[in-house]
Amino acid sequence: MKALMKWESGAGHVALRETERPVPGPDEVLIRVAAAGICGTDIKIWHGTTWSNPPVILGHEYSGVVVGLGRNVTGLQPGDRVVSETAQVVCGKCAYCRSGRELMCDRRLSIGYGVNGIHRCAAGHCPQDTGQPGL
Ligand SMILES: [Zn+2]
Numbered sequence: 698m699k700a701l702m703k704w705e706s707g708a709g710h711v712a713l714r715e716t717e718r719p720v721p722g723p724d725e726v727l728i729r730v731a732a733a734g735i736c737g738t739d740i741k742i743w744h745g746t747t748w749s750n751p752p753v754i755l756g757h758e759y760s761g762v763v764v765g766l767g768r769n770v771t772g773l774q775p776g777d778r779v780v781s782e783t784a785q786v787v788c789g790k791c792a793y794c795r796s797g798r799e800l801m802c803d804r805r806l807s808i809g810y811g812v813n814g815i816h817r818c819a820a821g822h823c824p825q826d827t828g829q830p831g832l
């Protein structure tokens with residue numbers, strides 16, 4: 698599986714790299730991405746003008762379908778359609794977290810720049826394989 702990866706801090710250092718197919722952890726789900734966006738944050742990461750945590754797979758805005766569940770996951774099932782919530786790691790203790798505003802947590806690690814994101818593709822589906830423009 699290929700992934701759009703920022704492999705080093707600074708300007709550039711973004712390319713498609715081989716990576717393992719993700720396996721959901723006990724509290725995670727595996728999502729088949731149906732549509733993904735590239736936003737200003739992705740461009741800033743590419744240009745090295747905002748923080749990222751390389752090596753990291755880019756991509757944090759998407760919609761998709763649940764295709765796998767970790768053993769502790771409840772309330773979702775394969776086939777459910779979902780959209781992104783980017784904060785994967787938060788402290789759970791600060792005022793923001795306790796009030797349901799985890800996206801403001803100072804310790805937040807979001808998908809696509811704090812931890813691995815969603816810009817991944819199986820063989821035959823990458824832009825370079827399909828003739829569609831890529832980064
Ligand atoms: Zn964004």
Ligand SMILES: [Zn+2]
Pocket residue numbers: 787788789790791792793794802803804
């Ligand atoms: Zn917090």
